[in-house]
Amino acid sequence: MSEQDSTGPEETAPVTRAVPFVLRPEVLTPGQEAAVLGGAAVAAGPRRVIAVAGPGAVTCLQGVLTNDVERHGDRGFVYGAVLTTKGMIVSDLWVARTDGELLTILPAEGADAAIGLFHQYFPPRLARILERGAELVVLELLGPQGTERLQASAAKLPGPGSAGVLSIRGCDVLALQPEQPAPFATLLVVTRANADHVTSGLVEIGFTALPADATEFARIVAGWPRVGAEIGEKTLPQEVRFDDIDGVSYTKGCYTGQETVARVHFRGHANRWLGAVIWPGQPDLDDATVHQGSVAVGRVTSAAWSHAWKMWLGLAVVRREVSPGAAVRACGTDARLVRLPLPTP
Secondary structure (H helix, E strand, C coil): CCHHHCCCCCCCCCCCCCCCEEECCCCCCHHHHHHHHHCCEEEECCEEEEEEECCCHHHHHHCCECCCCCCCHHHEEEEEEEECCCCCEEEEEEEEEECCEEEEEEEHHHHHHHHHHHHHHCCCCCCEEEECCCCEEEEEEECCCHHHHHHHCCCCCCCCCEEEEEEECCEEEEEEECCCCCCCCEEEEEEHHHHHHHHHHHHHCCCEECCCHHHHHHHHHHCCCCECCCECCCCCHHHHCCCCCCCCCCCCCCCCCHHHHHHHHHHCCCCEEEEEEEECCCCCCCCCEEEECCEEEEEEEEEEEECCCCEEEEEEEEECCCCCCCEEEECCEEEEEECCCCCCC
């Protein structure tokens, strides 16, 4: 295989963020962190909801998403990304098929760019793009006990990879279940007017209400990428675990950027991979560089203090020749590089 069949540094420069995305120790209390890792919690993450409606909505989204919108049928729920023509990630997103429209749930940082791409590629006669953020809020249910608590309250959850309507405290909410493990157990899409009422209902059945930053802690522990941190302007899906987190279909039809993604998968390799770094000491979070010996091999992209592990945890995009388990210096401090997701402490 020639170097042209792999993703070289001229094609995919490391994430250019000067310092990592950081969650400081005071962001979550030990009890709040414990709810994320071992209990049931609810938080409203910084997401935007965009509806795509019209006779060609499914076809239009299918033509730009790395995953297969039709995989789970009329009530399907999938994760993926929209790409540039060269296969670089514009934004990651979740897509839910509902009656009459598809809801795309986007990170705040990537939403504008993704919406711009929708306007560029979707003919208005086939697919209308509707901003729903003013009326809808996305609640993230975190922790391994969340699904069990919902089911115990007589709520019938949709199956993996599906969307379904639940009633919580007399309010209809759209429940979205990922097919594979994700940073959240379930997403609930609820009207903004009912969000506090629904959250109170969840607290009554044993959920802990947490600040939005709890969703970022869950993301880092699960090893999922964030636009502006792990995902930069020249990031390929395979560099940030999209194969591991079920973000790419290699059997669906064509989509924007598919040629590059398929070439890396079938003929080459990504020159970088996303792993976790664990520090026994205090990292210098103003210095994102990862060194192996005297050679700079990558960058720390996100970091969070964990009360349970009693240490700093981070994500890092590093060169593929650096193996999991390697001893490195990350953020100026001795650290160990490990595969994701992180084990429960």
